[in-house]
Amino acid sequence: MRLKCPANFRIIRLPCTGKIDVIHILRAFEKGADGVYVVGCMEGDCHFKSGNFRARKRVEQAAKILDQIGVGGERVKMYNLSSGEGPLFAQYSIEMDNKIRELGPNPVKVALQAKKQAA
Amino acid sequence: MIIASKKPIEEIIQEVKDYKRLLILGCNECVTVCEAGGKKEVEVLASTLRMHFIKEGNEKKIEERTLERQCDHEYLEEIRGIVDNYDAILSLACGVGVQFTAEKYHSTPLLPGVNTCFLGANEQRGMWTERCQACGSCILARTGGICPISRCAKRVMNGPCGGSSKGKCEINKELDCAWQLIIDRLRDLGRLDDYEIVAPIKDWSTERAGGPRKVVREDVQV
Numbered sequence: 001m002r003l004k005c006p007a008n009f010r011i012i013r014l015p016c017t018g019k020i021d022v023i024h025i026l027r028a029f030e031k032g033a034d035g036v037y038v039v040g041c042m043e044g045d046c047h048f049k050s051g052n053f054r055a056r057k058r059v060e061q062a063a064k065i066l067d068q069i070g071v072g073g074e075r076v077k078m079y080n081l082s083s084g085e086g087p088l089f090a091q092y093s094i095e096m097d098n099k100i101r102e103l104g105p106n107p108v109k110v111a112l113q114a115k116k117q118a119a
Numbered sequence: 120m121i122i123a124s125k126k127p128i129e130e131i132i133q134e135v136k137d138y139k140r141l142l143i144l145g146c147n148e149c150v151t152v153c154e155a156g157g158k159k160e161v162e163v164l165a166s167t168l169r170m171h172f173i174k175e176g177n178e179k180k181i182e183e184r185t186l187e188r189q190c191d192h193e194y195l196e197e198i199r200g201i202v203d204n205y206d207a208i209l210s211l212a213c214g215v216g217v218q219f220t221a222e223k224y225h226s227t228p229l230l231p232g233v234n235t236c237f238l239g240a241n242e243q244r245g246m247w248t249e250r251c252q253a254c255g256s257c258i259l260a261r262t263g264g265i266c267p268i269s270r271c272a273k274r275v276m277n278g279p280c281g282g283s284s285k286g287k288c289e290i291n292k293e294l295d296c297a298w299q300l301i302i303d304r305l306r307d308l309g310r311l312d313d314y315e316i317v318a319p320i321k322d323w324s325t326e327r328a329g330g331p332r333k334v335v336r337e338d339v340q341v
Contacts, residue, residue, distance in 0.1 A: 023159065026166040065163070068128045069171040108170045115178070 003090040006097040017041070017078075018051025025062040025076055032109040035075040035100040036062075039089065042080050052080060071107055075100065120149040120240075121213045122247045123156060123233040131164070131209065132171060134230045138179070138206040141168070143232070144198070144220065145185035146212035153247055155233045156211025158185040164211070164232065180205075189216025195223050202227055238269075255325025255332065261313060263304035270297035276318040 014020060017040035028036045038059050040052035056078045063073030077096065081088045135141055143165045151157025165183045172179045182205070186194045189212035202208070207228040210217040214235040221229035238251040252269040258276075259266055268274050272290045273282075278298030282289030286299040305311050323329070 021159070023162045023166060026163060026170070030166050030170055065128070065167050069167055070174060071170060107174050111173050111176060115176075 001086045003087055005090040005093040008097065009093060016046070016048050016051040017055035018046070018048055020055050020058055022058050022062045022065070025059065026065065029066065029071060029075070029106055029108060032106060032112070034106045034109070035077075035096060035103075037077045037079060037092065037096045039079045039081060039092065042082050045082065072103060075103060075106070120152055120238070121215070122153050122236045122239040122249075123150050123213050124153075124236055125155050125160070126232055126234055128164075128167060128171075131230075131232060132168070135168065135179075135207065135209055136172075136177070138228070140180040140205045140207075141182070142198075142201070142205040142208045143168075143181065143183050144189065144208050144210045144212070145183070146189045146210075146216050147185055147187045148190075150212055150216075150233060151185075152241070156213075158183075160211055161185055164209075190219050192223070195220055198224075252326075254321075254323075256322050258318070258321070261316075261318065262301045263308060263310070263313075265297055265301045265304060267297050267301065270295075270300070276321055 017038055020038060025036050025038075038055050040055050041047070043052060046052045059076055059078040063076045065073075066075060067073035077099075079092045081092070143161050145151070145156050145158050145161035147157065150160075154160065161183045165181050169179070169181050172181075184198060184201075186197060188194045189210060202224050205227065207230055208220060208224070209230045209232045210220055211232040212220070213233070214231065217229055217231045236247075237249040238253060239247045239249045242248045249269050251266060254268050258268070267276060267278060271278060272288055272294075273280055275298065278301070279296050280298075283296040283299055286296055288294040288296050302311075302314060305314050325332070
């Protein structure tokens with residue numbers, strides 16, 4: 001398809017989005033990620049019945065935690081698409097990239113970098 | 120099992136902010152099953168606190184450990200070698216675990232990370248309801264297996280009271296009247312005659328009102 005999408009995100013493959021847990025999302029932020037988005041199958045189309053619904057709930061939980069500590073819950077998002085929707089996948093990555101650029105870098109990463117520079 | 124709920128993160132931050140080295144101690148029993156203080160919750164809380172304090176420019180050493188139980192000597196002994204590495208322990212066990220750990224490690228401040236709620240059952244995913252008040256003298260044989268002590272707001276022994284309406288309790292329209300449940304069950308069991316027997320005055324000395332309780336079993340002591 002030769003679709004254009006940002007080169008600054010890393011794809012982590014999962015057997016199903018139902019595998020994802022809150023801690024996986026939080027660890028990404030702890031390690032310096034500026035944003036995380038989870039792409040699951042269309043709702044109602046999960047091969048394992050409710051994996052993508054579970055993922056959505058966990059994304060919401062992670063967003064709530066990130067809001068509470070001031071990192072920003074809008075940095076995580078859940079998307080749903082079918083495996084035949086490559087263009088939509090590219091569009092979501094651009095959308096997320098723009099959103100994160102708007103929000104700026106992860107404050108945890110900024111604080112760690114500042115500490116490193118001071119040392 | 121013992122049901123606990125997570126404390127708000129703001130409250131935990133407030134409690135731990137002055138300690139530089141913190142151990143978050145989970146428990147593999149009840150609080151794991153009710154998703155308040157198991158290994159997963161320890162990981163999430165530790166990550167949350169680490170990020171919060173880094174962001175605030177107050178980086179701390181926050182480490183994780185989950186014991187099989189915090190209400191048994193042998194499992195608590197597992198952390199004896201490392202306990203001095205920390206300024207405080209944030210325990211995600213129930214109130215029993217927190218206290219037992221505090222008794223064992225007298226010089227280390229112990230902080231609770233959960234609110235211990237009640238003895239209950241996992242009625243459905245994400246919902247736990249009270250079933251027992253540990254009154255110390257079980258009367259379930261007479262009440263069709265439904266406990267009026269824990270499930271009736273008034274703990275009425277010969278119910279229902281006048282506040283029961285259409286099978287619901289007057290304190291909350293969603294709450295089943297325990298005595299309605301008892302009567303329905305006794306009827307289904309063909310034991311409605313039992314309902315006519317006036318319950319004797321309950322011995323409350325075995326309940327918490329008699330002070331902190333103790334069970335001693337000489338047959339299993341060695």
